[in-house]
Amino acid sequence: xxxxEVAALIENELPDATATVTTPRDxxxxxHYAVRVVSxxxxxxxxxxxxxxxxxxxxxHLTREIHAIELRTLTPEEAE
Numbered sequence: 898x899x900x901x902e903v904a905a906l907i908e909n910e911l912p913d914a915t916a917t918v919t920t921p922r923d924x925x926x927x928x929h930y931a932v933r934v935v936s937x938x939x940x941x942x943x944x945x946x947x948x949x950x951x952x953x954x955x956x957x958h959l960t961r962e963i964h965a966i967e968l969r970t971l972t973p974e975e976a977e
Contacts, residue, residue, distance in 0.1 A: 936970070
């Protein structure tokens with residue numbers, strides 16, 4: 898799974914989300930990702946709930962093709 902596929906999974910599941918995915922450890926490491934997600938779906942949600950929304954969007958990929966993610970979630974207002 899590559900960075901674009903990870904971003905697409907998140908953006909397809911979360912309303913109006915924008916996901917930026919990088920590989921912070923090694924550009925060729927396709928199992929560890931840093932993910933920044935901006936979505937209005939996070940408004941009013943706790944940080945734990947925001948992260949759970951992203952985990953749900955990634956589904957079984959999170960346990961099979963993705964070993965670890967560093968996750969940062971923001972509302973559009975926080976991202977400005």
